[in-house]
Amino acid sequence: MPTLCRLFRAARATGLLVCLLPLNQALHAAATPGPDEFNNCLAQIRVQAAKAGVSAPVVEASLEGIEPDTTVLDAMAHQPEFRTPIWDYLAGLVDEQRVTDGRSRLQEWAAVLTAAEEKFGVDRHTIVAVWGVESDFGRLLGTRPLVRSLATVSCAGSRQRFFRGELIATLKIIESGDFSPSALVGSWAGAFGQTQFMPSTFLRIAVDFDGDGRRDIVGSVPDALGSTAHYLKRAGWVKDAPWGYEVKLPPGYNGPSGRRHKQSLAQWSALGIQRIDGRPLDGPASAGLLLPAGGGGPAFIVFRNFDAIYAYNAAESYALAIAHLADRLRGGRGFVTAWPTDDRGLSRIERKEVQERLLERGYDIGTADGMIGPKTRAAIREFMGTRGIATEGRAGGRLLDALRSTNRPAGTPR
Numbered sequence: 001m002p003t004l005c006r007l008f009r010a011a012r013a014t015g016l017l018v019c020l021l022p023l024n025q026a027l028h029a030a031a032t033p034g035p036d037e038f039n040n041c042l043a044q045i046r047v048q049a050a051k052a053g054v055s056a057p058v059v060e061a062s063l064e065g066i067e068p069d070t071t072v073l074d075a076m077a078h079q080p081e082f083r084t085p086i087w088d089y090l091a092g093l094v095d096e097q098r099v100t101d102g103r104s105r106l107q108e109w110a111a112v113l114t115a116a117e118e119k120f121g122v123d124r125h126t127i128v129a130v131w132g133v134e135s136d137f138g139r140l141l142g143t144r145p146l147v148r149s150l151a152t153v154s155c156a157g158s159r160q161r162f163f164r165g166e167l168i169a170t171l172k173i174i175e176s177g178d179f180s181p182s183a184l185v186g187s188w189a190g191a192f193g194q195t196q197f198m199p200s201t202f203l204r205i206a207v208d209f210d211g212d213g214r215r216d217i218v219g220s221v222p223d224a225l226g227s228t229a230h231y232l233k234r235a236g237w238v239k240d241a242p243w244g245y246e247v248k249l250p251p252g253y254n255g256p257s258g259r260r261h262k263q264s265l266a267q268w269s270a271l272g273i274q275r276i277d278g279r280p281l282d283g284p285a286s287a288g289l290l291l292p293a294g295g296g297g298p299a300f301i302v303f304r305n306f307d308a309i310y311a312y313n314a315a316e317s318y319a320l321a322i323a324h325l326a327d328r329l330r331g332g333r334g335f336v337t338a339w340p341t342d343d344r345g346l347s348r349i350e351r352k353e354v355q356e357r358l359l360e361r362g363y364d365i366g367t368a369d370g371m372i373g374p375k376t377r378a379a380i381r382e383f384m385g386t387r388g389i390a391t392e393g394r395a396g397g398r399l400l401d402a403l404r405s406t407n408r409p410a411g412t413p414r
């Protein structure tokens with residue numbers, strides 16, 4: 001999962017940070033505060049926490065002996081080497097494995113999902129899709145102690161005010177008894193649990209959906225699913241309405257587009273836009289036209305419920321991943337229109353295969369974990385370079401084909 005950056009624009013629900021920084025926007029790790037500076041900062045936070053009503057024993061027990069975590073500052077500053085194309089992003093988030101996993105979760109948690117649909121009016125496939133993308137159905141929750149991470153970014157870097165608010169929210173969570181400090185682990189930015197809520201979002205939105213008296217989005221699947229449904233309802237989800245669907249543009253379309261450029265379906269129809277199978281547009285009165293790759297790729301009419309999903313993480317690519325996964329979970333297929341590329345994106349299993357084949361060739365990329373990080377990209381650049389192909393290190397279908405076709409027996413030179 002990419003870890004970065006949308007957070008800097010909007011403090012939304014979650015820590016699934018979609019990386020779309022421009023190439024020229026260099027970021028440097030904030031300087032680690034020295035002991036005096038850090039202690040002064042913590043003293044201010046103690047005052048702020050007391051004003052916010054957190055009891056002194058909770059503040060002391062939580063902040064006692066805390067030191068800044070420089071790896072958090074590195075993670076905050078990490079700069080992606082290139083923009084992730086939408087087809088790579090979707091190929092990794094909505095792959096066959098995720099669809100299979102999601103369908104089994106739909107069965108396993110059917111009773112809870114029925115209850116969530118009844119209480120919040122939010123469709124079960126969308127709830128499960130969010131769960132799958134946020135934490136791989138509870139498998140990836142993050143491992144960093146929340147208080148230490150948030151204390152670090154509360155005292156260094158450019159978003160200290162925002163993160164202090166999240167740290168105070170974390171202390172309030174501890175005060176409430178929903179979690180002990182040691183149980184609160186998550187992303188460097190403080191997102192935690194199966195829903196990857198930020199602490200302030202947890203306080204506003206999380207629900208005790210299994211009725212045991214605790215709001216436990218870490219250990220309780222019902223609480224996580226109920227809390228996700230509650231979030232989407234609060235974000236304006238319309239019961240029994242679609243998020244949108246794929247459409248066909250007339251050749252050479254250069255009319256209006258955009259999620260926020262809402263107009264009536266009659267207006268979109270008058271521009272020559274049809275459902276992908278040629279039927280006329282139908283659904284809620286007001287819609288936007290989403291062109292994630294410009295006019296040359298798949299196009300979508302999107303309704304209010306797409307905006308509700310967008311609210312979860314403030315990125316259109318994220319919302320499309322959730323919406324598409326939800327469609328796949330209810331039995332739908334992939335998009336009809338191809339992405340404008342001849343070098344397809346890879347599933348998580350294929351990304352792992354890329355790494356295993358690079359390791360076989362002796363490239364030092366650590367372990368094959370399916371995450372394409374700087375080391376893997378460097379190895380890809382080098383490998384493709386030996387074949388006379390200059391790349392930025394992207395892992396796509398062409399690379400995988402090349403690795404498969406030229407596999408090297410062990411012990412021979414690269």
Ligand code: CA
Pocket residue numbers: 207208209210211212213214215216220223
């Ligand atoms: Ca509970």
